[in-house]
Amino acid sequence: MAYENIIVETRGPVGLIRLNRPQALNALNSALLGELNDALGVFDLDGRIGAIVITGSEKAFAAGADIKEMQSLDFVDAYMKDFIGDWEKVPRIRKPIIAAVAGYALGGGCELAMMCDFIIAAKTAKFGQPEITLGVMPGMGGTQRLARFIGKAKAMDLCLTGRMMDADEAERCGLVARVVPSQELIEEAINAAAKIASFSQPVVMMTKETVNRAYETTLTEGLRFERRLFHSMFALEDQKEGMAAFSDKRTPSFKNR
Numbered sequence: 001m002a003y004e005n006i007i008v009e010t011r012g013p014v015g016l017i018r019l020n021r022p023q024a025l026n027a028l029n030s031a032l033l034g035e036l037n038d039a040l041g042v043f044d045l046d047g048r049i050g051a052i053v054i055t056g057s058e059k060a061f062a063a064g065a066d067i068k069e070m071q072s073l074d075f076v077d078a079y080m081k082d083f084i085g086d087w088e089k090v091p092r093i094r095k096p097i098i099a100a101v102a103g104y105a106l107g108g109g110c111e112l113a114m115m116c117d118f119i120i121a122a123k124t125a126k127f128g129q130p131e132i133t134l135g136v137m138p139g140m141g142g143t144q145r146l147a148r149f150i151g152k153a154k155a156m157d158l159c160l161t162g163r164m165m166d167a168d169e170a171e172r173c174g175l176v177a178r179v180v181p182s183q184e185l186i187e188e189a190i191n192a193a194a195k196i197a198s199f200s201q202p203v204v205m206m207t208k209e210t211v212n213r214a215y216e217t218t219l220t221e222g223l224r225f226e227r228r229l230f231h232s233m234f235a236l237e238d239q240k241e242g243m244a245a246f247s248d249k250r251t252p253s254f255k256n257r
Ligand code: HXC
Pocket: 023, 024, 025, 027, 028, 063, 064, 065, 066, 067, 068, 084, 104, 106, 107, 108, 109, 130, 131, 134, 137, 138, 139, 140
């Protein structure tokens, strides 16, 4: 598939996807979504890729869903076509995805960042859910993921006032994993992704699946799920290699088996 709204590259074992609609601050329209889902699906199935980075430009990760595309939608259209339903595919990607955010991550942009497994932000990053100022509310997970990730007080504040939050506040409240100087953002995200890709791929994928389980189930069931997958890891050659390497005081060489 030829892409017009994203730029896709690989950096060794890392798949890098840049949102690329500079004239609209990377506003997320359906063409971009189709391309993003395609590129993510290709990386997910490519055994050479161990982790994925999604980024935008210096000015905007993404300034939201495309308002001009949505403006004339009516209820029946939105409902019958299940408008934006395809965004559910992003969190179903099984390999880790890091969002590298500089500039605006607003509305759907903030929601896309939250669909990723963690966010590394440049100092310039600004997060917000300004949908209320447009006469709607978040529709791609903002009300649910923000409430779970940063708690009710901040989620209500952002969704009800539409205000923006800077990178330091986002890190303080747990939305963002790391804040770095802008010029180091991509390098930091690619290094983190390459580090992940250096580990046993099945273990990495099971770890992602298990952490995500914490948001879907009770503590008892989540702990049981964790223990069962932990048990299963003793069937992996990578477990034998990782622990032998520790004992031998050498770097492990994982075979992803
Ligand atoms: C379509 C957008 C856009 C958007 C910016 N643009 N955001 N187009 N959808 N979400 C376009 C502008 O129309 C403009 O195009 C160009 O990008 C540059 O934007 P400016 O406003 O001129 O830039 P600036 O003055 O620097 O302001 C930046 C900004 C502002 C503060 C980010 O653009 C803004 O408030 N954008 C909207 C943010 C927003 O409300 N997001 C939530 C969307 S709703 P032209 O052609 O005029 O140059 C949403 C719902 C998701 O995300 C859930 C369900 C779908």
